[in-house]
Amino acid sequence: MTDSLPYSLYTSLLMNGSSVAFSIEGKRNTYDQLARRVAYIQSVFREKEEGLNEVGIIANQDFDTYATLVACLLSGITYIPIEPGHPDERNNHIISISGVKTIFCSDLSGLGTTFYETHKSSFVLLEPGDKEPGDLKLTETNNPAYVLFTSGSTGVPKGVPISFRNLHAFAGNVSAMNLEITPESKFLQVFDLTFDLSVFSYLVPLLHGSSVYLLPKTPLKYTLAVQVLEDEAITHVLTVPSFVNYLRPYFSEIHLLQLRHWLFCGEALKSNLVTAWQPCIPEAAIYNVYGPTEATIFCTSYICDTSRIKEQNGIVCIGQPFPGTRFELAADDGSIQAESHSGELYIAGNQMTSGYFNNAEKNKLAFTTLDGIQYYHSGDICHKDEAGDFFFTGRNDSQVKVQGYRVELGEIEYYAGLFPGIDEVVVLADQQGEQHTLKLVYTSRQNPDEKEFRSFLSSRLPGYMVPAIIRRIEKIPYNLNGKVDKIALHQLFNSN
Numbered sequence: 001m002t003d004s005l006p007y008s009l010y011t012s013l014l015m016n017g018s019s020v021a022f023s024i025e026g027k028r029n030t031y032d033q034l035a036r037r038v039a040y041i042q043s044v045f046r047e048k049e050e051g052l053n054e055v056g057i058i059a060n061q062d063f064d065t066y067a068t069l070v071a072c073l074l075s076g077i078t079y080i081p082i083e084p085g086h087p088d089e090r091n092n093h094i095i096s097i098s099g100v101k102t103i104f105c106s107d108l109s110g111l112g113t114t115f116y117e118t119h120k121s122s123f124v125l126l127e128p129g130d131k132e133p134g135d136l137k138l139t140e141t142n143n144p145a146y147v148l149f150t151s152g153s154t155g156v157p158k159g160v161p162i163s164f165r166n167l168h169a170f171a172g173n174v175s176a177m178n179l180e181i182t183p184e185s186k187f188l189q190v191f192d193l194t195f196d197l198s199v200f201s202y203l204v205p206l207l208h209g210s211s212v213y214l215l216p217k218t219p220l221k222y223t224l225a226v227q228v229l230e231d232e233a234i235t236h237v238l239t240v241p242s243f244v245n246y247l248r249p250y251f252s253e254i255h256l257l258q259l260r261h262w263l264f265c266g267e268a269l270k271s272n273l274v275t276a277w278q279p280c281i282p283e284a285a286i287y288n289v290y291g292p293t294e295a296t297i298f299c300t301s302y303i304c305d306t307s308r309i310k311e312q313n314g315i316v317c318i319g320q321p322f323p324g325t326r327f328e329l330a331a332d333d334g335s336i337q338a339e340s341h342s343g344e345l346y347i348a349g350n351q352m353t354s355g356y357f358n359n360a361e362k363n364k365l366a367f368t369t370l371d372g373i374q375y376y377h378s379g380d381i382c383h384k385d386e387a388g389d390f391f392f393t394g395r396n397d398s399q400v401k402v403q404g405y406r407v408e409l410g411e412i413e414y415y416a417g418l419f420p421g422i423d424e425v426v427v428l429a430d431q432q433g434e435q436h437t438l439k440l441v442y443t444s445r446q447n448p449d450e451k452e453f454r455s456f457l458s459s460r461l462p463g464y465m466v467p468a469i470i471r472r473i474e475k476i477p478y479n480l481n482g483k484v485d486k487i488a489l490h491q492l493f494n495s496n
Contacts, residue, residue, distance in 0.1 A: 005168040005200055006074055010138045016209035019038050019183055022063055032133060039131035041071040053355050054078035056103035059193035064106035064126050066202060076141030081193040084110040085416055091115055093156055094149050097358055141429065147357055148196050150293050159357030166296040173322040174204055179261050183209035188237045190215050190225065195266055196293045200238055202245055222246045225255060230311055233258040240266035243482040249445065254280040261389060263287045265298050267483060268392055268410060269316040272347040278306045290318035290392065294376050296351040299325045302395055312391045314414040315441050318390055325349035327390060328375065329382060344396060345382040346375035364389045394397045402436050402464045415460045419453055421446035424476050426484055427467060439493055440467035
């Protein structure tokens with residue numbers, strides 16, 4: 001038990017008493033306050049007569065919600081975050097699939113009335129209360145640490161259970177990255193709790209006695225982030241690339257000398273974004289990390305040397321798999337050749353989930369056992385170079401057929417981004433029958449001539465790869481986690 005992740009978390013709570021654990025909208029809570037609140041929530045767990053193996057947690061952005069997460073991790077109780085801003089239908093699916101009968105909530109104000117009334121009997125509303133830090137209990141079980149629900153192709157979300165073993169392996173590999181994490185480190189947490197990158201942003205600092213600074217859920221969080229980064233002297237940040245892309249108009253005003261480590265994950269990272277962002281954080285190392293939810297947050301790392309960034313089609317290298325993680329590249333027929341250098345990425349290892357929650361049909365499609373090893377079909381198309389470094393080149397579902405030719409949407413985005421004055425580019429493919437129509441949207445602080453833009457693309461791409469429709473918009477829409485909201489973009493085209 002003494003070398004487990006829950007034990008490390010338990011020890012950190014007891015050893016870092018007066019240090020700041022969380023800072024939320026200017027209000028600071030120490031490790032001692034966290035320990036006391038966690039001890040109280042654990043006492044609430046014990047009062048449940050039937051005992052608890054899993055609980056739902058309404059994913060509010062407040063101290064009590066994070067204290068409940070920590071209480072679950074120390075108690076061996078699986079937590080399932082439920083985003084109050086998501087549609088009731090999706091949240092109802094999550095409750096139905098997971099079988100959750102107890103839902104902890106710190107604040108009802110963000111919940112839809114219908115959802116709450118439907119599940120009212122399952123809710124436990126947290127009341128004020130503390131226990132002594134010595135009342136903290138450490139209980140290790142074989143339950144998953146958490147289950148996160150990701151989008152499903154049928155519209156029904158898929159539950160991804162992540163075990164304590166998976167988390168322990170991840171935490172060990174993060175430590176080996178030498179991110180210089182100390183009790184003086186300050187982490188920015190920008191993600192919704194239903195997005196697995198949030199686990200890095202709150203759990204890793206708590207394991208090291210560091211401080212976590214949360215951004216409120218607000219449309220202004222991007223510009224607010226810069227203020228928090230400056231005012232609080234943040235040292236460690238993980239974001240999706242779109243988060244920083246949104247700040248491009250302000251790059252000339254941003255100069256964050258205290259930042260030491262900036263990690264990108266969740267989307268393809270463009271090399272021109274790295275080179276533009278580096279002067280804003282001149283003392284920081286920039287990393288491109290990669291990993292699907294199924295592989296526990298991220299399982300590769302590549303340090304960007306801005307003097308020579310490894311890239312393909314403008315997309316930064318994702319590096320090599322962590323120790324304990326294995327990558328293979330599969331051909332179109334699913335076979336793996338020892339010398340293969342391109343194909344769909346299959347992932348196995350000690351960070352990999354054992355399979356989707358109560359979804360045998362999806363498991364048959366998403367997992368394959370080869371030579372006694374279970375691999376996950378990532379759906380990501382990758383290339384491996386002679387040095388053993390991997391490059392993300394696109395998604396299975398971002399490779400489309402146009403006039404009989406296979407087209408990678410990322411390649412179009414790369415060349416479009418080279419046109420002078422273009423800030424952000426997204427290419428969509430609308431399918432009608434067997435045919436795809438390519439549509440491109442972009443943002444620009446200038447006003448590029450569309451004929452010149454189209455001519456530029458035609459000089460670099462085959463005719464069938466030049467989008468039929470090109471449109472300039474004021475800003476690219478993002479979802480709660482800072483990723484490009486392609487559903488909103490499709491709706492934009494369909495409404496006009």
